[in-house]
Amino acid sequence: MKIEGEVKTGLGKGSFFMSQEFYSNEFRKNLGFVPYPGTLNVVVSDEYLDEINEIKDNCQNIIKPDEGFGAVKYIEAVLNDEVKGAIVFPAKTVHDVNYLEFIAEIALRDELGIEDGDIVSLEF
Template sequence: MEIDGIVTTGYGRGREFLSQEFYSLKFKEKLDFKAYPGTLNIIVPDEYIDEINNIKDSCKSKIKGEDNFGGVKYIKAILNNEINGAIVFPEKTSHDTNYLEFISKEKLREKLNLKDNDKVNLKFKEW
């Protein structure tokens, strides 16, 4: 699956959960990179929501939560044909269903000079 979306500012919770050692260690183990403590938030067109929900529901890759932090499903993806990472689907989220959160080892806004409302492309690698 390949979709375009629009960069937006999140709530800052991605930084909090990716700073937790158990998430950090598991993502390193499963994805072969230490995730930058933060997510790139992307709004996707409503026409993709059903397909994204099907992918999320059938996704087998999951990290169990600890304490007050919920579990998170993830799927490998590529941003703008150059950045390997993953789309994460936290069990606990305040985002609408048309938000995706992308993680990688890089601070993406800085590396790609991204600002709110910039268009980006995501390619799902597996599901």
């Protein structure tokens, strides 16, 4: 599945969670990289929500949390046909359902020059 969405600034909480050792260790073990501390928030059209929710509901890739943290489901994905990473689905989130959070080992905004309002593609 390949979709497009608009980049939006989040609340900054992704950097805290991605810097937690148990999350980063699990991502390294399962995806082969330690995520840059933060997520790229991509807002997608409502037309994709049924498929995305089905993928999320059936996803078997789960990081079990340490005490006080929530579980995270994830699926491997590629941003703009060039950056391998993953879309994460935190059990605890404040985002609307049409926000996807993409992680990679690089600082995406800095290294790719991505800004709020840019349209990016995600393939998973």
